[in-house]
Amino acid sequence: MGKIIVIGGGGHAKVLISVIKKNLQFELSGYVDINDQGEILGVKYLGNDSKLNKIFSQGIINAAIGIGQINVTQKRFNVVKNMMDIGFAFPSIISKDAIVNEVVLIDEGTQIFDGAVVNSGARIGRFSIINTKATVEHDCKVGSFCHIATGAVLSGGVEVDDFSMIGSNAVIVQYKKIASNCMIGAGAVVTKDITEAGVYFGNPARQTK
Secondary structure (H helix, E strand, O other), X not given: OEEEEEEOOOHHHHHHHHHHHHHOOEEEEEEEOOOXXXXXXXXXXXXXXXXXXXXXXXXXXXXXXXXXXXXXXXXXXXXXXXXXXXXXXXXXXXXXOOEEOOOOEEOOOOEEOOOOEEOOOOEEOOXXXXXXXXXXXXXXXXXXXXXXXXXXXXXXXXXXXXOOEEOOOOEEOOOOXXXXXXXXXXXXXXXXXXXXXXXXXXXOOEEOO
């Protein structure tokens, strides 16, 4: 069983730690955060980012990004880049209580949480989050550094480009496309292609100015 650290000490990190512990795939060595949050679910604080080189030199080469807040995709990207420069690897973390069906491609660093469903033919890019009870239907394409939030539904054949977030309980109608750097608000319903970066709310979803 290899060792792994979690980057971040907030709510997303807590859920991620729970999934890693339950999966029994890695031994959790601790978490890294700007602030000491104390032990999180029995996992100790290792220090801030300045400790990463030391941690890596101790032979802990695996990491998982526990940063999941809205509008922080660029922050997650920067953290990953810096850690890759050090040499860290980022395995995908897939809850044993998620459903991932046949012929699904999942790239490095992606996280799939409890109750999520990823159906046949779907492709998930690098460092994306498929959060609790989200549904990614057949033949969907989710880009890199995306966040499909709790309870969101991507119907069959939907495409979500890089750095976009689909909010909790939002629904994207089948075969629609979401451009990069979009934020689809909680509960929104997307009924046509979204080709311009921005923030979208409502049913049907409309861009906010």
